[in-house]
Amino acid sequence: MNLKVDTVTEPEEIISDIVKGYQRRPNALIMILQDVQAHYRYLPVAALDLVAAEMGLPRAQIYGVATFYRSFSLKPKGRNHICVCTGTACHVRQADVIVDKLQRDLAINPGETTPDMEYSLETVNCLGACALGPLVTANGVYYGNMTVAKVDKMLSQLGGKGTSDDSATEQAA
16 A cells, blocks of 8 residues: 655645634734744745635735744744844843854854754844843753853753763763
8 A cells, every 4th residue: 555645735734723723813813823833943935825825814914924023934943943142231241252152063144044954043132031141042941141161061952063072971960
């Protein structure tokens, strides 16, 4: 028996399930887009078109919301999303050194994703935890008082991009 994977209906079913979960309410559009982005790690154009069709809303309205909020991305993101705060409190505590280190280690600039789709790097103006600066988030986990050595440890925990050899010992401790 030869099974075929139907790649055409799978995205339709995923989007349909997400939209139905919110009873197709237009006031739930942001939450729907958040769920779609959580599934795909970004908002594919085809998915946005399916959301518009499922909700009976104009494509322009869906795209307007998706492009208005900075938390949404129309570009694919890596499996590990790293965000560095560059707000005033973090800036004066050398956030630029952390950004430089991540750029060198990951070989990407802020706003980019590694070719293997493992890492995305982003900078933001404020993460709202100024006392912890410089602050980095990785996949929603906060890493406060970040240093170059802590970047190595964080990357090792995420998947081995760090240059520190003692990360396995630190994780076991």
